[in-house]
Amino acid sequence: MSNDEIFAAAYREHYWAVSRYVARRLDGRTGEVEEVVAEVFTVAWRRRADLPPSPLPWLYGVARNCLANTVRGHGRRRRLVDRLGNDDTAHGRHIAAGPEADTPGAWVHEALARLSTADQEVLRLTAWEELAVDEVAVALGCGRRAAAMRLHRARRRLRAEIDRMCPEATADTHCVKGVGHG
Amino acid sequence: MADELELLRGANPVPSHDPRFGDGPLDHEAERRLERLLRERPPGRPARRLLPGPGLPRLVWGLAATAVVAALAVTLVLSGPGTTPAVAAPRPLVVQTGSTPLPLDRLAERAEQAAADGSPRLRKGTHVKSWSMGMSDDKPPITLPEERLVRWRADDSHTELVVATDPRYPGRPVLSDEGGEPRLVDDGHVLSDRTYPPSWSDAPPHSPPPADPARLRAYLTEAQYTDASLTTPELLDAVGVLLDHWTLGARETATLARLLAGTEGLRPVGQVTDRLGRSGQAYVCEGTGVRHMLIMDPVTGAVLGLESTFTTAEPEYGVKKGDVMSYSAWMR
Numbered sequence: 346m347s348n349d350e351i352f353a354a355a356y357r358e359h360y361w362a363v364s365r366y367v368a369r370r371l372d373g374r375t376g377e378v379e380e381v382v383a384e385v386f387t388v389a390w391r392r393r394a395d396l397p398p399s400p401l402p403w404l405y406g407v408a409r410n411c412l413a414n415t416v417r418g419h420g421r422r423r424r425l426v427d428r429l430g431n432d433d434t435a436h437g438r439h440i441a442a443g444p445e446a447d448t449p450g451a452w453v454h455e456a457l458a459r460l461s462t463a464d465q466e467v468l469r470l471t472a473w474e475e476l477a478v479d480e481v482a483v484a485l486g487c488g489r490r491a492a493a494m495r496l497h498r499a500r501r502r503l504r505a506e507i508d509r510m511c512p513e514a515t516a517d518t519h520c521v522k523g524v525g526h527g
Numbered sequence: 528m529a530d531e532l533e534l535l536r537g538a539n540p541v542p543s544h545d546p547r548f549g550d551g552p553l554d555h556e557a558e559r560r561l562e563r564l565l566r567e568r569p570p571g572r573p574a575r576r577l578l579p580g581p582g583l584p585r586l587v588w589g590l591a592a593t594a595v596v597a598a599l600a601v602t603l604v605l606s607g608p609g610t611t612p613a614v615a616a617p618r619p620l621v622v623q624t625g626s627t628p629l630p631l632d633r634l635a636e637r638a639e640q641a642a643a644d645g646s647p648r649l650r651k652g653t654h655v656k657s658w659s660m661g662m663s664d665d666k667p668p669i670t671l672p673e674e675r676l677v678r679w680r681a682d683d684s685h686t687e688l689v690v691a692t693d694p695r696y697p698g699r700p701v702l703s704d705e706g707g708e709p710r711l712v713d714d715g716h717v718l719s720d721r722t723y724p725p726s727w728s729d730a731p732p733h734s735p736p737p738a739d740p741a742r743l744r745a746y747l748t749e750a751q752y753t754d755a756s757l758t759t760p761e762l763l764d765a766v767g768v769l770l771d772h773w774t775l776g777a778r779e780t781a782t783l784a785r786l787l788a789g790t791e792g793l794r795p796v797g798q799v800t801d802r803l804g805r806s807g808q809a810y811v812c813e814g815t816g817v818r819h820m821l822i823m824d825p826v827t828g829a830v831l832g833l834e835s836t837f838t839t840a841e842p843e844y845g846v847k848k849g850d851v852m853s854y855s856a857w858m859r
Contacts, residue, residue, distance in 0.1 A: 450538030472535035
């Protein structure tokens with residue numbers, strides 16, 4: 346198969362997985378998912394000669410970089426609308442109280458948000474994208490050993506945050522939100 | 528006690544069965560984007576590798592202009608009566624006999640002189656007229672003429688307008704493959720008119736081009752997503768990418784001219800009239816199966832156009848030696 350055909354096959358196979366990856370990291374800004382995913386595959390298309398045989402972790406790595414740009418752009422927009430002061434986005438009114446607001450997941454997200462960006466990403470890749478350590482290494486662009494070490498440390502730090510927020514955290518995953526701010 | 532990864536798994540905001548993003552066939556928009564990517568001009572690759580494989584749809588080769596020529600494609604779509612449509616197949620630009628080639632370093636000097644007062648200035652966005660050859664393994668090649676106008680606003684949003692038009696034949700129907708199948712549309716038919724929300728990137732080609740030849744070369748290399756040094760055909764492709772994103776100012780034009788003057792394999796061949804009727808100096812570089820011709824303004828050194836022609840026939844796709852694969856003509 347030519348590079349173009351390999352790319353087209355990867356696109357069809359992984360489009361939705363990449364969309365989920367992006368959606369998970371846009372904090373509810375689902376309207377932007379399609380645009381970011383388009384950017385991911387445009388970058389991947391230009392680099393299609395580099396597409397590895399198992400392309401999904403590599404595509405996640407591309408998506409991570411694209412999201413970094415998006416987040417920077419979003420931050421600039423936020424600063425702008427904050428300055429304008431009359432935009433719903435600036436006041437957070439665009440965030441409807443969705444089903445997630447009171448779900449057990451909310452406080453886990455809060456614990457996750459207290460970690461560094463690097464810790465968050467290695468944990469998300471493992472738990473949400475369900476990548477193995479060697480795949481995490483591809484997505485992060487580091488060696489397998491380094492990825493394993495990062496995951497180990499990030500897990501420990503997440504555990505510490507969870508314990509701090511919810512000392513009796515159990516399998517039923519309920520916790521009082523906001524307890525034990527560190 | 529629950530494992531922290533288990534807790535995190537249970538808090539996945541977009542599980543794989545999420546109805547909005549669940550695995551399955553692509554939706555219409557995703558299909559359209561894939562189609563567009565596959566039609567995009569592939570940078571710096573030998574022509575043979577770009578040909579579509581069996582079962583793939585027609586591949587648009589890039590941006591190709593033409594003067595006049597055989598209506599290879601015409602039989603496909605042109606059963607309609609009335610006006611002669613603007614669907615002539617490509618013919619390469621002709622260097623005027625007896626014209627004196629202008630060496631690139633001389634042109635770079637002129638560009639530097641022209642840039643002395645700093646105007647015009649660099650502007651984000653582009654205005655380009657292009658002609659693209661589309662090929663298929665079971666149909667004759669066709670040429671798709673388009674005009675694309677991208678304008679950026681102060682809030683970092685931008686608009687993109689793409690219309691089907693061929694400036695050589697104003698008012699005549701134009702061939703378009705909008706919707707996947709080639710068909711005739713009216714001159715000026717809007718193919719796409721979109722406004723994009725604010726976006727920002729510090730990576731080439733979205734970041735402003737530097738005004739230094741060495742840094743510009745590095746910029747163009749990065750714009751092609753490679754670390755390896757660019758071959759001259761690849762560099763010309765990268766110049767096309769740059770000009771599809773930016774309208775260069777006098778300073779950047781002079782920088783680019785200086786960079787090109789220091790690039791091996793670009794041969795001055797003389798004067799041409801480009802497809803918009805502008806007079807230019809032509810510089811030629813031979814790639815694998817493709818000849819690239821850069822057309823530059825003899826006074827300001829601005830790149831006016833870039834033409835790629837086949838130097839070998841591809842009979843299985845109806846392509847003859849000398850056919851124009853792509854042509855872009857940039858304007859301010």
